[in-house]
Amino acid sequence: MAMVQERETTRHVAMLTSPGMGHLIPILEFAKRLIHHHNISVTCIVPTNGPPSSGMKDVLKALPPNVGHIFIPIMDLPKDAKSTKLISMVMKLSVSPLRDILKSLIAKTNLVALIVDLFSTEGFDIADELNLSSYMFFPSNAMFLSFMFYMPKLNETVDSSIEFRNLNEPVQIPGCVPIYGRDLSFSVQDRKGEGYEWFLYHCKRYRLAKGIAINSFLDMEPCPLKALKDDDQMGSIPPVFSIGPIIRTVTESIDSIECQEIRRGDNDSICLKWLDQQSKGSVLFVSFGSGGTLSINQLEQLALGLELSGQRFLWVVRTPNDTSPNAAYFDSQSPTDPLSYLPYVKIALRPNDHNKNVGEVVDKEEISRVVESLMVGKQGKEVRSRVMKIKKASFMALKNDGASTKALDDDKDKYKALLVAIASE
Secondary structure (H helix, E strand, O other): OHHHHHHHHOEEEEEEOOOOHHHHHHHHHHHHHHHHHOOEEEEEEEEEEOOOOHHHHHHHHOOOOOEEEEEEEEOOOOOOOOHHHHHHHHHHHOHHHHHHHHHHHHHHOEEEEEEEOOOOOHHHHHHHHOOOEEEEEEOOOHHHHHHHHHHHHHHHHOOOOOOHHHOOOOEOOOOOOOEOHHHOOHHHOOOOOHHHHHHHHHHHHHHHOOOEEEOOOOOOOHHHHHHOOOHHHHOOOOOEEEOOOOOOOOOOOOOOHHHOOOOOOOOOOHHHHHHHOOOOOOEEEEOOOOOOOOOHHHHHHHHHHHHHHOOEEEEOOOOOOOOOOOOOOOOOOOOOOHHHHOOOOOOOOOOOOOOOOOOOOOOHHHHHHHHHHHHHOHHHHHHHHHHHHHHHHHHHHHOOOOHHHHHHHOOOOOOOOHHHOOOOO
């Protein structure tokens, strides 16, 4: 009886993630933050485009015992679909099994809420059907969230025959610096494509959430976050809680994060060992995210430009693709060696142990100039100084009395229940 009583009283939260490791890892870290601060348990529901990868399984096996997971494998998807469309198709086909999973959790646990991520808005309808409160975890930044809310208006005000990249004037996203249409998300660069339609579909549904937790904090993005709380700029949108930065923790205590060292064993990556031997602040880290992909020509120019700069660097290299700038999103474990595409250059890129859109190539001289400016120039010193200030601010935001922690459990806030799985629900 005691075990049944515990299952009935402990609040339980279901989390629905979009497919891909780039979405899975942030929402799992968010889940760990929740159970660290509150007496709840979590089930993470993971749709996948096919069988889950070994890397995905390893990440899920390492979770605490009060964070469970359930896979929804979706098979036989079109191989030529672009990422936004493919993600959306997976989520659409996950609706029926999601309904069954939530019904099962309702029967077995004290399920109080469903939290979805940025491309899992299909979950709002099922939550409403089952009388569950539904919230969103937005793993990206406040500027992008502001853009998502602004997107339906932008779509209405710009003639449908005009592509955003051809706009003469920059787009003024509420609370953000003006940005040219050509620099907007790849998903909105073809307004006649299915990817654009899906992107717009999700943007319009964000207002269905009862609240949104965002992976940012005030010192990082003061203007966008203030705009997201301003009805005059945004209209009526759900309350937004800045609970970032969400990071992959290496110890239990967040308060000691400033002095933490990454724990390494005998099987350390040779790249990390090499990094430990370099002077502080002397290495440039080059990465284009979990799915970012360069063309073959751009990959070669980047390699040559990095060598030409004479600066140390550590580069996450992915197999190039001449048709899509995010081709690696669903295939981070490339079947071909990405290093085989590189020109022979004497760089630290190849350990001895053996975002421009596709078609827009930056040459090696320009890359070298920018890298040198960043690493040894006056502008680079200013950038690093600002980054260090934000880094210190992020430590403060995560402390027990910090702004992001307070967003998790400030009972004085009129939207107090957001991330606790909503005690009053």
